[in-house]
Amino acid sequence: MSAIPTVPSRYGLTMPLLRLLLLCCFSAFAGGCALFGGGDKEEEQATVVEGKDPSTRRVRIYISGIEGELKDNASSALELKGLMRKNEASEGLIRRVYGRGMAQMAKALQPFGYYHAQVTGTLTQEGKTFFARYQIELGAPTLVTAVDVAIDGPGKDEKKVLRTVEQFEPDPTEILDHRLYEASKLRIGDALAERGYFDAEVSERRIAVRLADHSAKIALKFASGPRFQFGPTTFEGAHIRTDVLAGYLPYEAGQGYRQDRLVALQQRLLQADYFSEVEIEPDREKADGLAVPITVRVSPAKRTVYTGGLSFGTDSGFGVQGGLNRRWVNERGHKLSARAEISQRLNSLNAAYSIPLPGKNRQSYNLALGYLDEETATSVQEVIQLYASRQRETDLGTLSYGLGLISGDFEVGDEPGSSTLLFPEARYLHRVVDDPINPREGYSFSAEVRAAPSIGDAAFAQARVESRYLMAVGERDRLLLRGQVGALWTDDFSRLPPQLRFFAGGDRSLRGFGYQTLGPTNAADKVRGGRYLAIASAEYERHLFDEFGIAGFLDAGNAFDTGDATVAAGVGVGLRWRSPVGLVRLDLAVPVAGEGDGLRLHLLIGPEL
DSSP, rough: OOOOOOOOOOOOOOOOOOHHHHHHHHHHTOOGGGGGSSSOOEEEEOOOOTOOHHHHHHHHEESSSSOOOHHHHHHOOOGGGGGOOOTOOHHHHHHHHHHHHHHHHHHHHHGGTSSSSSSEEEEEEEEEEEEEEEEEEEEEEEEEEEEEEESSSSSOOOHHHHHHHTTTSSOOTTBHHHHHHHHHHHHHHHHHTTTTOTTOEEHHHHEEEEEETEEEEEEEEEEEEOOOOOEEEEEEESSSSHHHHHHGOSSSSBOOOOHHHHHHHHHHHHHSSSSSEEEEEEGGGGOTTEEEEEEEEEEEEOSSEEEEEEEEEETTEEEEEEEEEOOOSTTTTOOOEEEEEEEESSEEEEEEEEESSSSSOOOOEEEEEEEEEEOSSEEEEEEEEEEEEEEEEEEEEEEEEEEEEEEEEEETTEEEEEEEEEEEEEEEEEEEOOOSOOOOEEEEEEEEEEOOOTTSSOOOEEEEEEEEEEETTTTTTEEEEEEEEEOOOOOOGGGGGGGGGGGSSTTTSSSSOTTTTTOOOOOOOOOOOBBBEEEEEEEEEEEETTEEEEEEEEEEEEEOOOTTTEEEEEEEEEEEEEETEEEEEEEEEEESSSSSEEESEEEEOOOOO
16 A cells, blocks of 8 residues: 555646757758658658667658557557567568558557558568558547446445546547546546445446447446445554544544545644654555554654744835744644744734644644734834634634733824723634645635624724635636625724724735725824725736746725725736745736835735635
8 A cells, every 4th residue: 555645736848949940950851841842741650779870770661641649559559660670580571560560550540449440551672671651541430329337336326436427438429539438437446446445346348339330339337345434543653642643533433435534634644743754554454344444654743943034025124033833842742833023114022832632623722922013104013912712623624712812002194092902703714725735726715703892992893704716727827816805893993903903005915005005094194994894806827837937916905984995906917936935926016096106016925825
Protein backbone atom coordinates (compact mmCIF):
# COMPACT_ATOMS: atom_id res chain seq x y z
CA MET A 1 0.00 0.00 0.00
CA SER A 2 1.27 3.47 -0.76
CA ALA A 3 0.77 6.75 1.04
CA ILE A 4 -1.98 9.06 -0.10
CA PRO A 5 -0.43 11.19 -2.86
CA THR A 6 -0.56 14.93 -3.08
CA VAL A 7 -2.04 16.41 -6.26
CA PRO A 8 0.47 18.40 -8.31
CA SER A 9 -0.48 21.53 -10.13
CA ARG A 10 -0.38 21.41 -13.98
CA TYR A 11 0.38 24.17 -16.42
CA GLY A 12 0.93 23.70 -20.16
CA LEU A 13 3.74 25.49 -22.00
CA THR A 14 3.40 26.48 -25.69
CA MET A 15 6.19 25.80 -28.23
CA PRO A 16 8.14 28.98 -28.95
CA LEU A 17 7.63 30.39 -32.42
CA LEU A 18 11.36 30.27 -33.10
CA ARG A 19 11.47 26.52 -32.49
CA LEU A 20 8.57 26.02 -34.90
CA LEU A 21 10.27 28.07 -37.64
CA LEU A 22 13.56 26.19 -37.22
CA LEU A 23 11.69 22.90 -37.45
CA CYS A 24 10.04 23.97 -40.71
CA CYS A 25 13.36 25.17 -42.13
CA PHE A 26 15.08 21.91 -41.23
CA SER A 27 12.30 19.95 -42.88
CA ALA A 28 12.57 22.12 -45.98
CA PHE A 29 16.28 21.42 -46.42
CA ALA A 30 15.57 17.72 -45.85
CA GLY A 31 13.01 17.86 -48.67
CA GLY A 32 9.90 17.44 -46.50
CA CYS A 33 8.36 20.85 -45.82
CA ALA A 34 5.56 21.98 -48.11
CA LEU A 35 5.97 25.57 -46.89
CA PHE A 36 8.87 26.03 -49.28
CA GLY A 37 7.28 24.39 -52.29
CA GLY A 38 7.37 20.83 -53.55
CA GLY A 39 9.07 18.25 -51.38
CA ASP A 40 8.09 14.72 -50.46
CA LYS A 41 5.11 14.86 -48.07
CA GLU A 42 5.90 11.37 -46.80
CA GLU A 43 7.46 11.33 -43.36
CA GLU A 44 10.12 8.80 -42.43
CA GLN A 45 9.10 6.88 -39.33
CA ALA A 46 12.57 5.82 -38.24
CA THR A 47 14.31 7.75 -35.52
CA VAL A 48 17.53 9.31 -36.77
CA VAL A 49 20.46 7.92 -34.82
CA GLU A 50 23.05 10.58 -34.09
CA GLY A 51 26.22 10.08 -36.06
CA LYS A 52 24.69 7.72 -38.65
CA ASP A 53 23.67 8.56 -42.19
CA PRO A 54 20.03 7.47 -42.82
CA SER A 55 21.04 6.50 -46.35
CA THR A 56 23.10 3.61 -44.94
CA ARG A 57 20.07 1.93 -43.33
CA ARG A 58 18.96 -1.43 -44.62
CA VAL A 59 15.28 -0.38 -44.60
CA ARG A 60 13.64 3.04 -44.70
CA ILE A 61 9.91 3.37 -44.01
CA TYR A 62 7.39 5.99 -45.09
CA ILE A 63 3.70 6.19 -44.07
CA SER A 64 1.15 8.54 -45.64
CA GLY A 65 -2.59 9.08 -45.34
CA ILE A 66 -2.79 9.43 -41.54
CA GLU A 67 -1.29 11.72 -38.92
CA GLY A 68 -0.90 12.16 -35.16
CA GLU A 69 -1.72 9.31 -32.77
CA LEU A 70 -3.05 7.15 -35.60
CA LYS A 71 0.27 7.36 -37.38
CA ASP A 72 2.27 6.75 -34.21
CA ASN A 73 0.26 3.65 -33.33
CA ALA A 74 0.40 2.23 -36.85
CA SER A 75 4.14 2.81 -37.03
CA SER A 76 4.74 1.17 -33.63
CA ALA A 77 2.95 -1.98 -34.83
CA LEU A 78 5.31 -2.49 -37.76
CA GLU A 79 7.56 -5.53 -37.39
CA LEU A 80 9.59 -4.13 -40.27
CA LYS A 81 11.03 -1.38 -38.05
CA GLY A 82 13.17 -4.03 -36.36
CA LEU A 83 15.09 -4.59 -39.60
CA MET A 84 15.91 -0.93 -40.32
CA ARG A 85 19.51 -1.16 -39.10
CA LYS A 86 20.15 -4.86 -39.60
CA ASN A 87 22.47 -4.78 -42.60
CA GLU A 88 22.65 -8.57 -42.55
CA ALA A 89 18.86 -8.94 -43.15
CA SER A 90 18.24 -10.88 -46.38
CA GLU A 91 16.04 -9.64 -49.21
CA GLY A 92 13.61 -12.53 -48.67
CA LEU A 93 13.19 -11.73 -44.97
CA ILE A 94 12.62 -8.06 -45.70
CA ARG A 95 9.96 -8.80 -48.30
CA ARG A 96 8.12 -11.26 -46.01
CA VAL A 97 8.12 -8.84 -43.07
CA TYR A 98 7.12 -5.96 -45.35
CA GLY A 99 4.09 -7.93 -46.54
CA ARG A 100 2.92 -8.58 -42.98
CA GLY A 101 3.11 -4.85 -42.26
CA MET A 102 -0.15 -4.05 -44.03
CA ALA A 103 -2.19 -6.28 -41.76
CA GLN A 104 -0.24 -5.12 -38.70
CA MET A 105 -1.07 -1.47 -39.33
CA ALA A 106 -4.70 -2.19 -40.20
CA LYS A 107 -5.10 -3.99 -36.87
CA ALA A 108 -3.31 -1.16 -35.01
CA LEU A 109 -5.99 1.27 -36.22
CA GLN A 110 -8.90 -0.77 -34.83
CA PRO A 111 -8.56 0.56 -31.22
CA PHE A 112 -9.30 4.01 -32.68
CA GLY A 113 -12.55 2.76 -34.22
CA TYR A 114 -11.29 2.22 -37.77
CA TYR A 115 -12.08 -1.38 -38.67
CA HIS A 116 -12.18 -0.82 -42.44
CA ALA A 117 -8.78 0.73 -43.05
CA GLN A 118 -7.20 -0.15 -46.41
CA VAL A 119 -3.39 -0.36 -46.46
CA THR A 120 -1.45 -0.55 -49.70
CA GLY A 121 2.23 -0.22 -50.31
CA THR A 122 5.30 -0.59 -52.45
CA LEU A 123 8.76 -1.93 -51.71
CA THR A 124 11.67 -0.78 -53.87
CA GLN A 125 15.41 -1.19 -53.62
CA GLU A 126 18.18 1.31 -54.28
CA GLY A 127 21.59 -0.15 -53.76
CA LYS A 128 21.55 -1.99 -50.44
CA THR A 129 18.62 0.05 -49.06
CA PHE A 130 14.97 -0.99 -49.29
CA PHE A 131 12.27 1.71 -49.35
CA ALA A 132 8.93 0.64 -47.86
CA ARG A 133 6.09 3.05 -48.66
CA TYR A 134 2.66 2.47 -47.11
CA GLN A 135 -0.50 4.35 -48.10
CA ILE A 136 -3.48 4.18 -45.68
CA GLU A 137 -7.13 4.96 -46.31
CA LEU A 138 -9.04 4.92 -43.03
CA GLY A 139 -12.49 4.32 -44.44
CA ALA A 140 -15.67 4.98 -42.46
CA PRO A 141 -15.28 4.79 -38.66
CA THR A 142 -17.26 2.38 -36.48
CA LEU A 143 -19.83 4.27 -34.38
CA VAL A 144 -21.28 3.27 -31.03
CA THR A 145 -25.04 2.70 -31.25
CA ALA A 146 -25.78 1.48 -27.70
CA VAL A 147 -24.09 1.59 -24.29
CA ASP A 148 -25.23 -0.51 -21.33
CA VAL A 149 -23.20 0.08 -18.16
CA ALA A 150 -24.55 -1.30 -14.89
CA ILE A 151 -23.47 -1.98 -11.30
CA ASP A 152 -24.79 -5.01 -9.40
CA GLY A 153 -24.70 -4.89 -5.61
CA PRO A 154 -24.83 -2.13 -2.99
CA GLY A 155 -22.26 -0.03 -4.87
CA LYS A 156 -24.91 0.92 -7.43
CA ASP A 157 -26.37 3.45 -4.97
CA GLU A 158 -23.11 5.36 -4.41
CA LYS A 159 -23.38 8.89 -5.83
CA LYS A 160 -19.73 9.05 -6.86
CA VAL A 161 -20.04 5.73 -8.68
CA LEU A 162 -23.25 6.84 -10.40
CA ARG A 163 -21.59 10.06 -11.59
CA THR A 164 -18.71 8.04 -13.01
CA VAL A 165 -21.13 5.74 -14.84
CA GLU A 166 -22.94 8.76 -16.27
CA GLN A 167 -19.61 10.09 -17.58
CA PHE A 168 -18.81 6.86 -19.41
CA GLU A 169 -17.23 7.27 -22.84
CA PRO A 170 -17.65 6.74 -25.73
CA ASP A 171 -21.27 7.83 -25.91
CA PRO A 172 -23.74 6.58 -28.51
CA THR A 173 -23.10 8.16 -31.95
CA GLU A 174 -19.40 8.61 -31.09
CA ILE A 175 -16.53 6.68 -32.69
CA LEU A 176 -15.67 3.42 -30.91
CA ASP A 177 -12.42 4.50 -29.28
CA HIS A 178 -11.10 1.61 -27.19
CA ARG A 179 -8.83 3.93 -25.24
CA LEU A 180 -11.82 5.91 -23.95
CA TYR A 181 -13.59 2.65 -23.17
CA GLU A 182 -10.69 1.29 -21.10
CA ALA A 183 -10.20 4.63 -19.30
CA SER A 184 -13.91 4.80 -18.41
CA LYS A 185 -13.87 1.20 -17.17
CA LEU A 186 -10.85 1.98 -15.00
CA ARG A 187 -12.54 5.10 -13.52
CA ILE A 188 -15.59 3.07 -12.50
CA GLY A 189 -13.38 0.51 -10.81
CA ASP A 190 -11.45 3.25 -9.03
CA ALA A 191 -14.68 4.92 -7.89
CA LEU A 192 -15.88 1.64 -6.36
CA ALA A 193 -12.54 1.10 -4.61
CA GLU A 194 -12.53 4.67 -3.28
CA ARG A 195 -15.90 3.97 -1.67
CA GLY A 196 -14.69 0.77 -0.03
CA TYR A 197 -15.80 -1.86 -2.54
CA PHE A 198 -12.40 -3.53 -2.64
CA ASP A 199 -13.74 -6.82 -4.05
CA ALA A 200 -15.50 -5.18 -7.01
CA GLU A 201 -14.89 -6.91 -10.32
CA VAL A 202 -16.08 -6.82 -13.91
CA SER A 203 -18.76 -9.47 -14.31
CA GLU A 204 -19.50 -8.81 -17.97
CA ARG A 205 -17.71 -6.92 -20.71
CA ARG A 206 -18.64 -7.12 -24.34
CA ILE A 207 -18.09 -4.96 -27.39
CA ALA A 208 -20.14 -6.29 -30.30
CA VAL A 209 -18.85 -4.85 -33.57
CA ARG A 210 -20.92 -5.20 -36.76
CA LEU A 211 -18.56 -4.70 -39.65
CA ALA A 212 -21.41 -4.67 -42.18
CA ASP A 213 -22.96 -1.45 -40.93
CA HIS A 214 -19.97 0.08 -39.09
CA SER A 215 -21.69 -0.11 -35.69
CA ALA A 216 -20.83 -1.34 -32.19
CA LYS A 217 -22.69 -2.04 -28.95
CA ILE A 218 -21.05 -1.85 -25.54
CA ALA A 219 -22.15 -3.92 -22.52
CA LEU A 220 -20.24 -3.54 -19.25
CA LYS A 221 -21.28 -4.74 -15.80
CA PHE A 222 -19.57 -4.62 -12.42
CA ALA A 223 -20.30 -6.72 -9.33
CA SER A 224 -19.55 -4.33 -6.47
CA GLY A 225 -19.39 -6.90 -3.68
CA PRO A 226 -19.77 -5.77 -0.04
CA ARG A 227 -18.56 -2.42 1.21
CA PHE A 228 -15.64 -2.44 3.61
CA GLN A 229 -15.61 -0.27 6.71
CA PHE A 230 -13.16 1.77 8.69
CA GLY A 231 -11.52 -0.30 11.40
CA PRO A 232 -9.43 1.01 14.31
CA THR A 233 -6.91 3.79 13.61
CA THR A 234 -3.43 3.62 15.12
CA PHE A 235 -0.75 6.33 15.12
CA GLU A 236 2.93 5.47 14.76
CA GLY A 237 5.70 7.93 15.61
CA ALA A 238 3.36 10.48 17.23
CA HIS A 239 4.54 12.71 20.06
CA ILE A 240 1.00 13.97 20.76
CA ARG A 241 -1.45 11.94 22.80
CA THR A 242 -3.71 9.61 20.83
CA ASP A 243 -6.90 10.95 22.44
CA VAL A 244 -6.01 14.42 21.08
CA LEU A 245 -5.15 13.15 17.59
CA ALA A 246 -8.40 11.18 17.52
CA GLY A 247 -10.20 14.51 17.32
CA TYR A 248 -8.77 14.96 13.81
CA LEU A 249 -10.42 11.80 12.46
CA PRO A 250 -13.11 12.70 9.88
CA TYR A 251 -14.67 9.24 10.31
CA GLU A 252 -15.57 6.72 12.99
CA ALA A 253 -14.81 3.01 13.24
CA GLY A 254 -17.64 1.08 11.61
CA GLN A 255 -18.48 3.75 9.02
CA GLY A 256 -18.26 2.89 5.33
CA TYR A 257 -14.77 3.28 3.90
CA ARG A 258 -14.09 6.37 1.80
CA GLN A 259 -10.73 7.26 0.33
CA ASP A 260 -11.46 11.00 0.47
CA ARG A 261 -11.83 10.73 4.25
CA LEU A 262 -8.22 9.57 4.48
CA VAL A 263 -7.13 12.48 2.29
CA ALA A 264 -9.02 14.82 4.64
CA LEU A 265 -7.28 13.23 7.65
CA GLN A 266 -3.88 13.75 6.05
CA GLN A 267 -4.64 17.41 5.36
CA ARG A 268 -5.97 17.98 8.89
CA LEU A 269 -2.89 16.50 10.52
CA LEU A 270 -0.55 18.53 8.33
CA GLN A 271 -2.51 21.71 8.99
CA ALA A 272 -2.33 21.01 12.73
CA ASP A 273 1.38 21.84 12.36
CA TYR A 274 2.53 19.05 14.69
CA PHE A 275 4.04 16.91 11.93
CA SER A 276 6.36 17.33 8.95
CA GLU A 277 5.18 14.15 7.23
CA VAL A 278 1.95 12.14 7.36
CA GLU A 279 1.54 8.76 5.65
CA ILE A 280 -1.75 6.87 5.85
CA GLU A 281 -2.11 3.21 4.98
CA PRO A 282 -5.30 1.11 4.97
CA ASP A 283 -4.15 -2.46 5.72
CA ARG A 284 -6.54 -4.84 3.97
CA GLU A 285 -4.40 -7.85 4.83
CA LYS A 286 -5.23 -7.33 8.52
CA ALA A 287 -8.93 -6.68 7.94
CA ASP A 288 -11.26 -8.17 10.56
CA GLY A 289 -14.12 -9.21 8.34
CA LEU A 290 -15.05 -6.02 6.51
CA ALA A 291 -13.27 -3.73 8.99
CA VAL A 292 -10.02 -2.37 7.54
CA PRO A 293 -7.51 -1.05 10.13
CA ILE A 294 -5.90 2.30 9.34
CA THR A 295 -2.26 3.00 10.20
CA VAL A 296 -1.09 6.62 10.37
CA ARG A 297 2.69 7.11 10.34
CA VAL A 298 3.88 10.59 11.29
CA SER A 299 7.16 12.44 11.71
CA PRO A 300 7.37 15.35 14.20
CA ALA A 301 7.85 18.83 12.79
CA LYS A 302 10.42 21.22 14.21
CA ARG A 303 9.09 22.08 17.65
CA THR A 304 9.89 25.81 17.79
CA VAL A 305 10.05 28.16 14.84
CA TYR A 306 11.51 31.65 15.08
CA THR A 307 10.90 34.31 12.44
CA GLY A 308 12.22 37.81 12.01
CA GLY A 309 13.41 40.41 9.57
CA LEU A 310 12.47 43.53 7.71
CA SER A 311 8.86 44.07 6.70
CA PHE A 312 6.95 46.23 4.28
CA GLY A 313 3.25 46.74 3.78
CA THR A 314 1.60 49.32 1.61
CA ASP A 315 -0.70 50.07 4.56
CA SER A 316 1.84 49.90 7.42
CA GLY A 317 5.07 51.06 5.75
CA PHE A 318 8.62 49.81 6.41
CA GLY A 319 9.48 48.10 9.67
CA VAL A 320 10.87 45.09 11.48
CA GLN A 321 9.03 42.08 12.80
CA GLY A 322 9.70 38.91 14.72
CA GLY A 323 7.79 35.94 15.97
CA LEU A 324 7.87 32.68 17.87
CA ASN A 325 5.72 29.63 17.22
CA ARG A 326 5.83 26.77 19.72
CA ARG A 327 4.08 24.08 17.70
CA TRP A 328 3.48 21.98 20.76
CA VAL A 329 4.10 22.83 24.39
CA ASN A 330 3.40 19.36 25.78
CA GLU A 331 2.10 15.94 24.75
CA ARG A 332 -1.47 17.23 25.08
CA GLY A 333 -0.82 19.40 22.02
CA HIS A 334 -1.01 22.86 23.62
CA LYS A 335 0.27 25.62 21.32
CA LEU A 336 1.92 28.99 22.01
CA SER A 337 2.66 31.79 19.56
CA ALA A 338 3.82 35.39 19.78
CA ARG A 339 4.47 38.08 17.19
CA ALA A 340 5.71 41.66 17.31
CA GLU A 341 5.97 44.35 14.63
CA ILE A 342 7.43 47.83 14.73
CA SER A 343 6.84 49.83 11.56
CA GLN A 344 6.18 53.35 10.35
CA ARG A 345 2.44 53.31 11.03
CA LEU A 346 1.93 50.17 13.09
CA ASN A 347 3.32 48.85 16.36
CA SER A 348 1.79 45.65 17.61
CA LEU A 349 2.39 42.78 20.02
CA ASN A 350 0.24 39.66 19.98
CA ALA A 351 0.32 36.39 21.89
CA ALA A 352 -1.97 33.36 21.71
CA TYR A 353 -2.32 30.10 23.62
CA SER A 354 -4.40 27.13 22.42
CA ILE A 355 -5.55 24.08 24.38
CA PRO A 356 -6.90 21.21 22.25
CA LEU A 357 -9.66 19.11 23.79
CA PRO A 358 -9.84 15.32 23.46
CA GLY A 359 -12.75 14.04 21.42
CA LYS A 360 -14.28 14.60 18.02
CA ASN A 361 -14.41 17.72 15.84
CA ARG A 362 -11.08 19.26 16.91
CA GLN A 363 -12.35 21.39 19.75
CA SER A 364 -10.07 23.76 21.64
CA TYR A 365 -9.93 26.65 24.10
CA ASN A 366 -8.08 29.73 22.84
CA LEU A 367 -6.77 32.83 24.56
CA ALA A 368 -5.37 35.82 22.61
CA LEU A 369 -3.89 39.03 23.98
CA GLY A 370 -2.82 41.97 21.83
CA TYR A 371 -1.49 45.51 21.99
CA LEU A 372 -2.10 47.79 19.01
CA ASP A 373 -0.62 51.22 18.32
CA GLU A 374 -1.73 52.15 14.79
CA GLU A 375 -1.85 55.29 12.70
CA THR A 376 -3.75 55.44 9.42
CA ALA A 377 -4.81 58.26 7.14
CA THR A 378 -8.02 58.59 9.13
CA SER A 379 -7.34 57.38 12.67
CA VAL A 380 -4.89 56.91 15.51
CA GLN A 381 -5.43 54.33 18.22
CA GLU A 382 -3.65 52.70 21.15
CA VAL A 383 -5.70 49.84 22.54
CA ILE A 384 -5.42 46.50 24.31
CA GLN A 385 -7.46 43.58 23.03
CA LEU A 386 -8.27 40.32 24.79
CA TYR A 387 -10.21 37.36 23.39
CA ALA A 388 -11.16 34.11 25.08
CA SER A 389 -13.02 31.58 22.96
CA ARG A 390 -13.93 27.98 22.36
CA GLN A 391 -13.45 26.64 18.85
CA ARG A 392 -14.95 23.65 17.06
CA GLU A 393 -13.97 22.36 13.60
CA THR A 394 -16.20 20.07 11.54
CA ASP A 395 -16.75 19.28 7.86
CA LEU A 396 -19.26 22.13 7.86
CA GLY A 397 -16.65 24.69 8.92
CA THR A 398 -14.98 26.23 11.95
CA LEU A 399 -17.08 27.88 14.66
CA SER A 400 -15.63 29.87 17.54
CA TYR A 401 -17.47 31.79 20.24
CA GLY A 402 -16.48 33.59 23.42
CA LEU A 403 -15.79 37.01 24.93
CA GLY A 404 -13.84 39.96 23.64
CA LEU A 405 -12.46 43.03 25.40
CA ILE A 406 -11.21 46.25 23.77
CA SER A 407 -9.92 49.10 25.91
CA GLY A 408 -7.94 52.20 25.01
CA ASP A 409 -7.76 55.66 23.47
CA PHE A 410 -8.28 56.62 19.84
CA GLU A 411 -8.80 59.49 17.47
CA VAL A 412 -10.90 59.21 14.31
CA GLY A 413 -11.31 62.10 11.89
CA ASP A 414 -9.57 64.40 14.43
CA GLU A 415 -12.23 63.48 17.00
CA PRO A 416 -10.75 61.96 20.19
CA GLY A 417 -12.40 59.08 22.04
CA SER A 418 -11.86 56.51 24.74
CA SER A 419 -13.79 53.39 25.70
CA THR A 420 -13.74 49.99 27.33
CA LEU A 421 -16.03 47.43 25.70
CA LEU A 422 -16.73 43.87 26.84
CA PHE A 423 -18.80 41.82 24.42
CA PRO A 424 -19.64 38.26 23.36
CA GLU A 425 -18.80 37.34 19.79
CA ALA A 426 -19.01 34.41 17.38
CA ARG A 427 -17.09 33.66 14.18
CA TYR A 428 -17.65 31.10 11.46
CA LEU A 429 -15.44 30.05 8.53
CA HIS A 430 -16.06 27.47 5.83
CA ARG A 431 -13.44 26.87 3.13
CA VAL A 432 -13.35 24.31 0.33
CA VAL A 433 -10.45 24.14 -2.18
CA ASP A 434 -9.11 21.55 -4.59
CA ASP A 435 -5.53 22.22 -3.42
CA PRO A 436 -4.74 23.99 -0.12
CA ILE A 437 -1.40 25.33 -1.42
CA ASN A 438 -2.11 26.10 -5.06
CA PRO A 439 -5.89 26.11 -5.56
CA ARG A 440 -7.53 26.22 -8.96
CA GLU A 441 -11.10 26.05 -7.72
CA GLY A 442 -12.85 26.57 -4.41
CA TYR A 443 -14.79 28.95 -2.23
CA SER A 444 -14.79 30.39 1.26
CA PHE A 445 -17.46 31.93 3.47
CA SER A 446 -16.89 33.78 6.72
CA ALA A 447 -19.19 35.56 9.13
CA GLU A 448 -18.78 37.26 12.49
CA VAL A 449 -21.21 38.82 14.92
CA ARG A 450 -20.63 40.64 18.22
CA ALA A 451 -22.69 42.78 20.56
CA ALA A 452 -22.13 44.76 23.75
CA PRO A 453 -24.90 45.46 26.27
CA SER A 454 -25.52 48.91 27.64
CA ILE A 455 -23.41 48.26 30.76
CA GLY A 456 -20.25 49.28 28.83
CA ASP A 457 -19.22 52.67 27.47
CA ALA A 458 -21.46 52.05 24.44
CA ALA A 459 -24.05 49.53 23.43
CA PHE A 460 -23.61 48.11 19.94
CA ALA A 461 -24.30 45.16 17.67
CA GLN A 462 -22.27 44.34 14.58
CA ALA A 463 -22.34 41.71 11.81
CA ARG A 464 -19.96 41.14 8.91
CA VAL A 465 -20.09 38.55 6.08
CA GLU A 466 -17.54 37.85 3.35
CA SER A 467 -17.62 35.31 0.53
CA ARG A 468 -15.02 34.38 -2.10
CA TYR A 469 -15.33 32.13 -5.13
CA LEU A 470 -12.43 30.85 -7.23
CA MET A 471 -13.15 29.26 -10.62
CA ALA A 472 -10.78 27.68 -13.14
CA VAL A 473 -11.12 28.96 -16.71
CA GLY A 474 -9.48 26.57 -19.14
CA GLU A 475 -6.03 25.22 -18.34
CA ARG A 476 -4.27 28.51 -17.57
CA ASP A 477 -6.74 31.06 -16.22
CA ARG A 478 -8.69 31.67 -13.00
CA LEU A 479 -11.54 33.96 -12.00
CA LEU A 480 -11.79 35.23 -8.41
CA LEU A 481 -14.99 36.86 -7.17
CA ARG A 482 -15.29 38.51 -3.75
CA GLY A 483 -18.12 40.13 -1.86
CA GLN A 484 -18.28 41.69 1.62
CA VAL A 485 -21.11 43.33 3.56
CA GLY A 486 -21.41 44.61 7.11
CA ALA A 487 -23.88 46.39 9.38
CA LEU A 488 -23.53 48.18 12.73
CA TRP A 489 -25.96 49.52 15.33
CA THR A 490 -24.90 51.59 18.35
CA ASP A 491 -26.32 54.10 20.75
CA ASP A 492 -23.07 56.15 20.75
CA PHE A 493 -21.02 55.97 17.57
CA SER A 494 -18.32 58.27 18.96
CA ARG A 495 -17.35 55.70 21.66
CA LEU A 496 -16.55 52.96 19.15
CA PRO A 497 -12.84 52.38 18.36
CA PRO A 498 -11.77 52.28 14.68
CA GLN A 499 -11.75 48.46 14.40
CA LEU A 500 -15.48 48.36 15.17
CA ARG A 501 -16.39 50.98 12.55
CA PHE A 502 -16.58 50.31 8.83
CA PHE A 503 -14.02 51.80 6.43
CA ALA A 504 -13.11 51.04 2.82
CA GLY A 505 -9.87 51.29 0.87
CA GLY A 506 -6.60 49.37 1.00
CA ASP A 507 -4.99 46.10 -0.06
CA ARG A 508 -7.82 43.84 1.19
CA SER A 509 -10.66 46.24 0.46
CA LEU A 510 -10.72 48.66 -2.50
CA ARG A 511 -7.44 48.79 -4.38
CA GLY A 512 -6.62 52.18 -5.87
CA PHE A 513 -7.38 53.91 -2.54
CA GLY A 514 -5.41 54.36 0.67
CA TYR A 515 -6.02 52.18 3.71
CA GLN A 516 -9.29 53.20 5.45
CA THR A 517 -9.56 56.45 3.45
CA LEU A 518 -13.16 55.86 2.33
CA GLY A 519 -16.31 56.28 4.39
CA PRO A 520 -18.71 58.90 5.77
CA THR A 521 -17.15 62.15 6.96
CA ASN A 522 -17.76 64.38 9.98
CA ALA A 523 -18.38 68.13 10.17
CA ALA A 524 -14.68 68.78 9.55
CA ASP A 525 -14.89 66.74 6.32
CA LYS A 526 -12.70 64.01 7.86
CA VAL A 527 -13.50 60.32 7.34
CA ARG A 528 -14.95 58.95 10.59
CA GLY A 529 -16.16 55.52 9.44
CA GLY A 530 -19.63 54.24 8.66
CA ARG A 531 -22.41 52.00 9.93
CA TYR A 532 -22.59 49.88 6.78
CA LEU A 533 -20.18 48.29 4.34
CA ALA A 534 -20.62 46.81 0.85
CA ILE A 535 -17.70 45.77 -1.37
CA ALA A 536 -17.51 43.63 -4.52
CA SER A 537 -14.47 42.57 -6.53
CA ALA A 538 -13.75 40.60 -9.71
CA GLU A 539 -10.25 39.48 -10.68
CA TYR A 540 -9.10 37.53 -13.75
CA GLU A 541 -5.71 35.84 -13.61
CA ARG A 542 -3.67 34.24 -16.40
CA HIS A 543 -0.72 31.96 -15.79
CA LEU A 544 2.37 32.90 -17.80
CA PHE A 545 5.21 30.51 -16.96
CA ASP A 546 6.65 28.63 -13.99
CA GLU A 547 5.20 30.27 -10.86
CA PHE A 548 4.30 33.63 -12.42
CA GLY A 549 1.06 35.10 -13.72
CA ILE A 550 -0.70 38.40 -14.36
CA ALA A 551 -4.13 39.62 -13.30
CA GLY A 552 -6.61 42.35 -14.05
CA PHE A 553 -9.21 43.42 -11.49
CA LEU A 554 -12.09 45.73 -10.60
CA ASP A 555 -13.00 46.64 -7.00
CA ALA A 556 -16.11 48.63 -6.14
CA GLY A 557 -18.11 49.60 -3.04
CA ASN A 558 -17.81 51.81 0.03
CA ALA A 559 -18.55 52.31 3.71
CA PHE A 560 -21.62 54.46 4.28
CA ASP A 561 -24.48 55.52 6.54
CA THR A 562 -28.19 55.18 5.82
CA GLY A 563 -29.11 57.19 2.74
CA ASP A 564 -25.53 58.27 2.12
CA ALA A 565 -24.13 55.55 -0.18
CA THR A 566 -21.64 56.63 -2.85
CA VAL A 567 -19.81 54.03 -4.92
CA ALA A 568 -16.02 54.15 -5.22
CA ALA A 569 -14.21 51.92 -7.71
CA GLY A 570 -10.66 51.08 -8.69
CA VAL A 571 -9.20 49.09 -11.59
CA GLY A 572 -5.72 47.77 -12.12
CA VAL A 573 -3.30 45.05 -13.11
CA GLY A 574 -1.01 42.94 -11.01
CA LEU A 575 1.79 40.38 -10.92
CA ARG A 576 1.26 37.00 -9.23
CA TRP A 577 4.13 34.94 -7.84
CA ARG A 578 3.67 31.63 -6.07
CA SER A 579 6.64 32.01 -3.77
CA PRO A 580 7.88 29.51 -1.14
CA VAL A 581 6.13 31.59 1.55
CA GLY A 582 2.79 31.84 -0.25
CA LEU A 583 1.10 33.76 -3.04
CA VAL A 584 2.60 37.24 -3.52
CA ARG A 585 0.29 39.76 -5.18
CA LEU A 586 1.79 43.02 -6.45
CA ASP A 587 -0.89 45.31 -7.86
CA LEU A 588 -1.05 48.73 -9.51
CA ALA A 589 -4.51 50.31 -9.28
CA VAL A 590 -6.12 53.63 -10.12
CA PRO A 591 -9.49 55.06 -9.00
CA VAL A 592 -12.20 55.34 -11.64
CA ALA A 593 -14.96 56.49 -9.26
CA GLY A 594 -14.71 58.22 -5.91
CA GLU A 595 -12.01 60.41 -4.43
CA GLY A 596 -8.55 58.87 -4.81
CA ASP A 597 -4.92 59.90 -5.08
CA GLY A 598 -4.08 58.47 -8.50
CA LEU A 599 -1.97 55.37 -9.16
CA ARG A 600 -1.28 53.26 -6.07
CA LEU A 601 0.90 50.22 -5.38
CA HIS A 602 -0.53 47.34 -3.32
CA LEU A 603 1.44 44.40 -1.92
CA LEU A 604 -0.27 41.42 -0.32
CA ILE A 605 1.02 37.99 0.70
CA GLY A 606 -1.39 35.17 1.46
CA PRO A 607 -3.95 32.79 -0.04
CA GLU A 608 -6.83 33.93 -2.22
CA LEU A 609 -9.44 32.08 -0.13
